[in-house]
Amino acid sequence: GEDKPDVILMDIRIKGAMDGIDVAEVIRNRFDIPVVFLTTNLDEEKINYADYASPFGHVQKPVQKIDLKMAIEMALYVMRVNAKQKKIEIALAESEKRYKGLLNILDAGVVVHAADTSIILNNPKASDILGLTEEQMRGKEAIDPQWLFYYEDGKPVPLEEYPVNRVFSTKQDLRNMVMAINRPQKNDRVWVLINGFPVFNANEEIEEVIINF
DSSP states (O other): EEEEEEOOOEEESSSSSOOOHHHHHHHHHOOOOOOEEEEOOHHHHHHHGGGGOOOSSSSSSSSHHHHHHHHHHHHHHHHHHHHHHHHHHHHHHHHHHHHHHHHHHOOSSSEEEETSSSEEEEEHHHHHTTOOOHHHTOOOOOOOOTTOOOOOOSOOGGGGHHHHHHHHHOOSSSSEEEEEEEEEEEEEEEEEEEEEEEETTTTTEEHHHHHHH
């Protein structure tokens, strides 16, 4: 803990109650230091067991310099990659926290639909406007029989013309659509101005649809 080396060469067989694999797991959990295992027997069962300790490589004894050099360099390289990945994950988590905080203070309803039209995210204002709790909204789909839309003339909107379905079918943004939405919990209708846009993945397929009103 005081020295914190860059890499550890750990013999799988060591004296004491714990073997090298057990020790490597403790090191990984407490210090996050890469461990390269030394072993006289690279049998598959032992190596599979060693994988639980997330080793950064194995070197067979008697140790050859080239094998040791390659194992250490690979361990240090993987460690650097992992460190960068952790920084990215931390940055994404902080960004998501700010994003959700912004959603929560918006004075507009925001609903994120998955590819099957089910709701995967919504902000409190959306729940308030629609008269549903966030728990009631989560997983709710556009085809839900209680989720009824009406045109300005009072006629019901066919399912294929529902805002989220329009975006999925046209793959284009939806702008300034005025509709009434049935609120089954309150037994009334609420009039909303709806906008929506698709979110595409790397294959140019719609991954999500974001609706705001």
